[in-house]
Amino acid sequence: MPTVPDPAPPPDAIAPATDVATERASGPATDPARADIASRDDIVLLLEDFYTAAFADDLLGHVFLDVARMDLEAHLPRLADFWEVALLRRGSYRGNALQPHQTLHAQFPLTAAHFTRWTQLWANTVGARFTGPVARRAVVQAERVAAAMRKRLEIPDDGQQPWAPGPEGRTQLPLSARR
Template identity: 50%
Template sequence: MRVTRDVPDIRGRADLDVLLRRFYTAAFADPLIGPFFTEIAGTDLEVHLPRIGDFWERALFRTAAYRHDAFAPHSAVHSVQPLTAAHFGRWVQLWHATIDGLHEGPLADRAKAQGERIALALLRRLAGRDVSTDAPRGEGGGFVPLAALTLRAAG
């Protein structure tokens, strides 16, 4: 028997703001990726949230005016401590779990797919080579395709 939930899709900026706060709170606390935000980048969540909200609003709704270089901060962090496929894989896991805990529908699915595409694109660009998600063991750096995982929303 399939359990159905009465969960809304992502409807607009207000939903994104709640989603992003919950996601980044979890990401900052995560033992694998949290130090990249808190120790290496010294990210101020209150400064980061409006900017990243603009990014996602533009990505999902084409309404915000995001005019920043999304690659530059990742490159700066990577120059201090390399970001690996395992780090991006964990980011994607948390992203999916956060979305699944709050939303379901076409925009939620688009946000999850877009998150995967962005993570893989950043990983490839930072690595300076083509990083495949199905590379032989030891060559892909630990990236796990999310289709192979069962994620549970943090509860």
């Protein structure tokens, strides 16, 4: 009987972000038991593992379940469309990923901690099941998505005031580190 890989580790077993950053920079060790993300089915497995961990997480679970009232069964195909385009460069996602987050942020102010935890869980979930260049792209792309969302929602990453409005009222990232 073939073995089924374990789902994502429980939230208390998640490694700190520094371990994820180190692994991303050097790439995960080759593990013959794990393959790279290669299909939509792989993306669906990744999303199921991730949301199992996120729904159980002390910080994120409340946001997904009680505030957003996320129906994963209904939302999973759209999430898979998004990640299929982002990771495999194929698929049909044509939505606006920012809009639902703007609505959520208006109901329940999101913080940098929410996005940091989301990227930690995502990176650890990816690493628990997959290895290879597409898996590394999944981690990097999630960090880019989180940074873009924080910027567009004007969520500071350091507890200070949000970024100042730029030309025509658009928010812009600071060009140098704050001191």
